[in-house]
Amino acid sequence: MFDSLFDILVTNLEKIKSKRVKLSNDLEEHHNENSSYTIKNWLFTSPQYRKWRITKLDGGDKIQVFNTVGYPSFNSELPIFGVDILWFGTSKKLLAVLDYQPLIQDKDYLDKYCKSINLIKKKYSEFDNTKMKKVYESNRFFSPWVIICRGDNNHLDKYLNTVFDLFLNKYLNMYESNSDNIFLNSQDIEEKHIEYDIYSSEKDPAGKLFKSFFGEKWTNQFIKNYLFTLSSG
Numbered sequence: 001m002f003d004s005l006f007d008i009l010v011t012n013l014e015k016i017k018s019k020r021v022k023l024s025n026d027l028e029e030h031h032n033e034n035s036s037y038t039i040k041n042w043l044f045t046s047p048q049y050r051k052w053r054i055t056k057l058d059g060g061d062k063i064q065v066f067n068t069v070g071y072p073s074f075n076s077e078l079p080i081f082g083v084d085i086l087w088f089g090t091s092k093k094l095l096a097v098l099d100y101q102p103l104i105q106d107k108d109y110l111d112k113y114c115k116s117i118n119l120i121k122k123k124y125s126e127f128d129n130t131k132m133k134k135v136y137e138s139n140r141f142f143s144p145w146v147i148i149c150r151g152d153n154n155h156l157d158k159y160l161n162t163v164f165d166l167f168l169n170k171y172l173n174m175y176e177s178n179s180d181n182i183f184l185n186s187q188d189i190e191e192k193h194i195e196y197d198i199y200s201s202e203k204d205p206a207g208k209l210f211k212s213f214f215g216e217k218w219t220n221q222f223i224k225n226y227l228f229t230l231s232s233g
Contacts, residue, residue, distance in 0.1 A: 002056060002066035002085060008165050009054060009068060010042075012172060018046035027226050030214060036060065037213040041226060048073060048175050052081075053226065059213070061089035067206065071193060072175070077103060077184040079113050079143070080196060081171050083164070084206075087156060094156050096127065098167050099146040100174075103192040109183050114143035116170050121147060124163050126155055141196050197228035204228075 021043040029040050042054040050073045057065035063086060070081035079100040086095040100114045121128040127149040147167070149155060184192070201207070201223050210219040224232050 001058065001064040001087060004161050005066050005085065005164055006054065006056065008161065009168060012168055013044050013046070013052060016046050016048060016172065018044040018049070018052065020044055023226070026218075027222065030218065030222075032213050032215075039210070039214070043226070048076070050074065051229075055227075057213075063088055065206075070171075072189075074186045074190045074193070075181075076175065076178075077109075077113075077181045077189055078174060078178065079103060080141070080193075081168075083167075085160070085164075092153055094149065094151040094153075094160070096149040096151065096155070096160065096163075097146065098127075098164070099143055100171060101141045101196070102143050103141075103189065103196070104183060105140075106183060110143055112182075113174065113178070114145060116174075117143060117145040117147060117167070120163060120166055120170070121145065123166075124159055126151065126159050127163050140199060194230045197230035201228040201231035 023041060023043055027041055029038065031038050036059065038058045040056045040058075044052040044054075046052070049070050052070040053068065055065070055067040057063065057067075059065075065087075066083070066085040068081070068083050072078045072080070079102045082097075082099050082101045084095075084097040087093075088095075098117075100117060102110055102114055127147050129149045129151070147163075151159075181189075204227075206227075207219060207223060210222060214222075
């Protein structure tokens with residue numbers, strides 16, 4: 001599932017001359033003991049983005065997950081690109097979280113780099129649903145305009161690809177029009193990326209989900225060696 005989102009993303013990454021990074025076999029594809037859950041991962045890098053990872057989890061009708069995070073280079077103060085899409089097939093429910101995750105909560109920074117998300121929410125009001133916002137610690141690495149949608153088949157089939165494509169392209173275009181840093185220097189940026197990985201490794205609910213599917217040992221290595229590689233120092 002979510003092959004169309006994957007294709008949209010990879011096509012755009014290829015346009016900016018991203019290169020795929022080879023992962024170990026155990027990270028590239030991993031199954032639980034009875035193969036009821038399968039996780040596949042891809043890693044890309046480019047001059048603009050030091051790391052862009054993609055994860056797809058196939059749990060049959062129980063759960064399908066598409067997750068992608070793009071980290072700009074340490075020379076760019078742009079926010080981190082973050083997307084989580086979950087589909088619960090049995091109940092036909094969609095949960096989508098999309099954000100330009102800010103490195104700092106300075107108002108001018110947020111207005112410059114993150115406020116364009118609000119234009120997407122206004123254009124696609126079906127994806128303007130903040131009922132789940134309290135789940136997240138919004139005063140850290142989330143923008144005030146984070147897209148949080150709890151939807152159904154209609155959101156999945158009619159809107160998801162369009163919203164994701166628009167969200168992605170606005171973000172990629174941001175790099176071209178913001179070549180100079182205003183708020184942070186490269187050392188500050190690297191420190192914020194480390195903080196982000198530490199925060200996410202501790203707070204991201206995906207960790208508990210993966211532990212329940214694949215066990216604690218594999219999940220801990222997955223977090224350390226793939227998801228949040230700066231979290232261990």
